[in-house]
Amino acid sequence: MRLALRLARKATGETSPNPMVGAVLVKEGKEIGRGWHHRAGLPHAEIEALNDAQERGINPFGATLYVTLEPCSTHGRTPPCTDAVIRAGIVRVVVAATDPNPRHAGRGLDLLREAGLEVLSGVGSREATRLNRGFNHWIVHTTPWVTLKAGMTLDGKIATASGESKWITGPESRKRVMQLRRASDAILVGIGTVLADNPALTVRQGNRPSFSRRRIILDTHARTPQTCQLVTDPFRGKTIVVVGDDAPDDRREALARQVPVWVAPCREGHVDLRWVMSRLGAEGVTSLLVEGGGEIHSAFIAAGLAQQVAFFYAPLILGGEKSIRAVGGRGAGSLAEASRLTEVRTTVLGEDLLLEATVVPPEPPPSPET
Numbered sequence: 001m002r003l004a005l006r007l008a009r010k011a012t013g014e015t016s017p018n019p020m021v022g023a024v025l026v027k028e029g030k031e032i033g034r035g036w037h038h039r040a041g042l043p044h045a046e047i048e049a050l051n052d053a054q055e056r057g058i059n060p061f062g063a064t065l066y067v068t069l070e071p072c073s074t075h076g077r078t079p080p081c082t083d084a085v086i087r088a089g090i091v092r093v094v095v096a097a098t099d100p101n102p103r104h105a106g107r108g109l110d111l112l113r114e115a116g117l118e119v120l121s122g123v124g125s126r127e128a129t130r131l132n133r134g135f136n137h138w139i140v141h142t143t144p145w146v147t148l149k150a151g152m153t154l155d156g157k158i159a160t161a162s163g164e165s166k167w168i169t170g171p172e173s174r175k176r177v178m179q180l181r182r183a184s185d186a187i188l189v190g191i192g193t194v195l196a197d198n199p200a201l202t203v204r205q206g207n208r209p210s211f212s213r214r215r216i217i218l219d220t221h222a223r224t225p226q227t228c229q230l231v232t233d234p235f236r237g238k239t240i241v242v243v244g245d246d247a248p249d250d251r252r253e254a255l256a257r258q259v260p261v262w263v264a265p266c267r268e269g270h271v272d273l274r275w276v277m278s279r280l281g282a283e284g285v286t287s288l289l290v291e292g293g294g295e296i297h298s299a300f301i302a303a304g305l306a307q308q309v310a311f312f313y314a315p316l317i318l319g320g321e322k323s324i325r326a327v328g329g330r331g332a333g334s335l336a337e338a339s340r341l342t343e344v345r346t347t348v349l350g351e352d353l354l355l356e357a358t359v360v361p362p363e364p365p366p367s368p369e370t
Contacts, residue, residue, distance in 0.1 A: 001096055001124040004066050007036040007045070008131060013182045013213075014039050017284040019069055019135040021045040025053050025090075027063040032056060046071055046081040050088055061089030068096045068128045070121070073108035082108050086115045095121040096128035100136040134185070134287030137307060143281040144288040147308040148297050148359075149180060150326040153316040158294065161322035163196050172350035173312045178203055180310060184289040186214035186280065190296040191223050200229045201291070212238050214285065218296065220244040220271050222251035222261075231258045242271050273303050298329025301339050304361045309341065313353045 007022030015021075015037050023045035025033035033056065035048020043051070046067055053060045071081035071093070085093065093112055098121060099105045109119050129136065134145040151169040152158045159165035167174070181187060187201045194217055202209035212235035217224055222243045224231060230239045239259040243252050244266040255261050262279060264271045280288060290300060300306040311326065332338040341357035348354075 001066050001068070001094065003031075003034070004045075004068050005096070005124060005127050005131065007034060008068050008128075010036050011038055013184070016040065016185045016286050017135070017138070019132040021067065021069045023049040023065060023067040025049045025060055025063045025065055027058070027060065032058040032060060032063060041077045044072065044078060044081050045069075047078070047084055050084060059089075062091050063089075064092040064094060065090050066094045066123075068124070068131070070095050070097065070099045070104075070106070071108045071112070072099070073104060073111050080108075082111045085112065086117070090117060092118040092120070094123050095119065096124040097121075097132070100132075101139045133307075138281060138286035141281075143277040143305075144185065144285045145308070146277075146288045146290060146300060146306050147180065147184070147310055148290045148300060148306050149177065149310045149312075150291075150297065151177075151312040151314065152326045153318045154313055155317050155319060156326050157318040157320075157323040158326045159196070159324040160318065161320055161324070163324070165197065165324075168316065169312045169314045169352050170350045173314075173352045173354065176312070176347075176349055176354060178205075180289055181213060184213055184287045185285040186216055186287075187289045187291055188216040188218065188296075189290075190292040191217060191219040191221075192293050192295065193291070194219070194224055194228055194230065196293075198225075198228050199291075200233060202233075202235060209233075209235070211235070213289075215239045216276075216280070216288075217241045218271050218273075218276070218292070220247065220266065220269070222247035222255060224255055226254060226258060231255065242276055244271050270299070273299060273305055277305055294325045294328030297327045298331075301327065301359070302329060306339075306359045309355070309357055309359060311355045312349070313355065315351050 004022035004024045008020040011020050018040045022036040024031060033049040033053030035045050035052050037045045050060055065085060071085055073080050073082045109121060112119050137145040150158055181203045201215045202212045215230055215238055219241050224241050236259050240262060241255050241259055242262045242264050245263050252261055264275050340360045342360050344357040346353060346355050
């Protein structure tokens with residue numbers, strides 16, 4: 001199963017809106033086939049492993065299949081994998097995680113058992129579930145799994161009062177950011193970040209951009225400069241500017257001549273984040289990396305829309321009341337209202353420290369007795 005999980009990770013950032021899945025076939029104590037799902041629309045991991053066995057000239061009849069996710073039992077872009085596994089004469093299937101879709105969960109395993117196969121599930125389930133957190137969240141909630149990313153000083157500042165921010169963190173942290181971008185379906189920033197930094201938000205190898213994920217700009221009043229990188233570079237077709245429904249028509253129409261523009265309803269003077277998340281989910285965005293400033297981060301946390309943080313800390317202390325904070329907004333009024341973190345993991349990256357954790361939103365206040 002560890003090998004199957006390693007195979008699944010080979011497709012990081014490539015399978016959306018499908019999950020990453022790896023599979024290994026074993027017969028008489030020897031591996032006879034392996035595979036992983038490469039991209040949506042291509043064969044699933046189980047089929048890749050069966051094809052690999054065939055190419056090796058080995059009959060999989062009587063073999064055990066190790067697979068990181070329950071084999072699919074419905075006909076989508078590809079036929080059901082359960083049918084292929086049964087036809088191949090597999091006698092035992094070991095599964096890490098069950099299908100997170102409530103409509104399908106366990107159905108594939110039941111079909112295999114009904115066909116007389118021995119089925120064991122839950123082996124490596126924690127690793128398999130973590131591997132596909134974005135897909136698992138999206139398939140259940142129909143909105144993306146949101147990670148807030150920020151590079152900051154030890155006292156939580158992402159820029160000086162004058163806006164200087166390059167580079168707070170070191171090269172090892174920047175390499176990890178590229179990995180986060182590669183693993184995400186889309187990257188989101190606010191108009192403040194665009195105006196201050198003119199970012200590219202591409203996935204780079206060395207100093208050269210190699211490709212781009214979808215790039216989302218939250219821009220309530222359509223202030224995105226028509227000369228900024230996100231609307232002029234070779235990847236501008238993957239940029240979406242989300243403006244408010246009361247944005248000036250001339251600026252909105254000018255932007256729409258360069259990149260796709262979504263017109264969103266507003267809430268409290270800003271683009272409605274829940275509307276944006278629903279729209280992205282409907283577009284098949286399963287994971288979203290938010291690289292906005294403090295106000296954007298605060299808005300996602302306050303709305304309960306952030307599932308994870310990736311905070312990079314550099315060994316610097318900036319201080320100053322006017323320095324820009326990684327999380328702004330009004331903040332929690334008490335410790336009980338604070339968003340807490342769980343599953344905390346830390347990684348040393350050169351001189352920096354990366355803290356990754358799952359966000360636990362505060363409990364809603366108890367309703368008054370009636």
